[in-house]
Amino acid sequence: MGKSSSNKELRWLFNKDRAFKGFTALLALILLLLVIGIFFKLILSSRLSFGAFGFKFLTSSVWDPVKGIFGALPFIWGTFVSATLALCFALPLSIGIAIFLSELSPLWMRQPVSFIIDLLAAIPSVIYGFWGLFVLAPVMQIYIEPVLAKYLGFLPLFKGYPLGVGMLTGSIIVAIMIMPTISSISREVLATVPTHQKEAALAIGMTKWETIWKIMLPYGRSGIVAAVILGYGRALGETMAVTMVIGNTPQISLSLFDPAYTIASVIANEFSEATNELYLSSLVELGLVLFAITLIFNAFAIFLLWKMKKFEGVRT
Secondary structure (H helix, E strand, O other), X not given: OHHHHHHHHXXXXXXXXXXXXXXXXXXXXXXXXXXXXXXXXXXXXXXXXXXXXXXXXXXXXXXXXXXXXXXXXXXXXXXXXXXXXXXXXXXXHHHHHHHHHHHHOOHHHHHHHHHHHHHHHHOOHHHHHHHHHHHHHHHHHHHHHHHHHHHHOOOHHHOOOOOOOOHHHHHHHHXXXXXXXXXXXXXXXXXXXXXXXXXXHHHOOOOHHHHHHHHHHHHOHHHHHXXXXXXXXXXXXXXXXXXXXXXXXXXXXXXXXXXXXXXXXXXXXXXXXXXXXXXXXXXXXXXXXXXXXXXXXXXXXXXXXXXXXXXXXXXX
């Protein structure tokens, strides 16, 4: 009797585990189907634009809704340049903050500063946009950009009239927005470095800086790269804050002072103004382009992380 009861209990537990496994697999399948559904919906809704312009849509710089001529190149340029500049600004600051909070800060400071950084990540994009428009843009126009133009104006990046709104201001806003993400994840990664490794490095005579540079950062390299990937992915798709400070002009310019446009910004600005099917289809195709860029970038990032982990496994 006891053996039969035990067998029933084991079968019940086995069925529960199998049901839980099936439920979680269903959730994963729903997410996959959702992504596939979004992708195919974008393809179907952009057929009119693709039929009218073909692949020239990606290489044309003309965006003229009145004449019905649409080209995505200025928006692709603006998206990549603003996101890349933002990452260049945010990365050293984020890693520095993560190192300070995980290793160098006093205990009484660590929790409050960490809380403030996490809070910055929760601030809505439109709030950053308002701050950028009414505070950062005037500061850039009056103080920062004139100095850059005076001393670095011989470079194409700093030629032109300091408007305050433009690629440089938009990139700084995005950098401020992605900094909490990169620094928070990097801080958690550095906190997982085994204590005995750090103590061993200090015991053989390494300085604090050498321990951080030669032990901690290599140990957490994969996690830090993952944090950078998440930050760059957010920078690529950032909408409202960039829209409010980048100038929203569909042009390609080497000067960081000039206004620019991103894919997310033009969709947010002009979707409600699309008065004909070709215009609407072109905006949807821009969304498809951004979707494809994000997908390709994440696939490359996953491949890079896999190669790094494989190399670390061989090395150890």
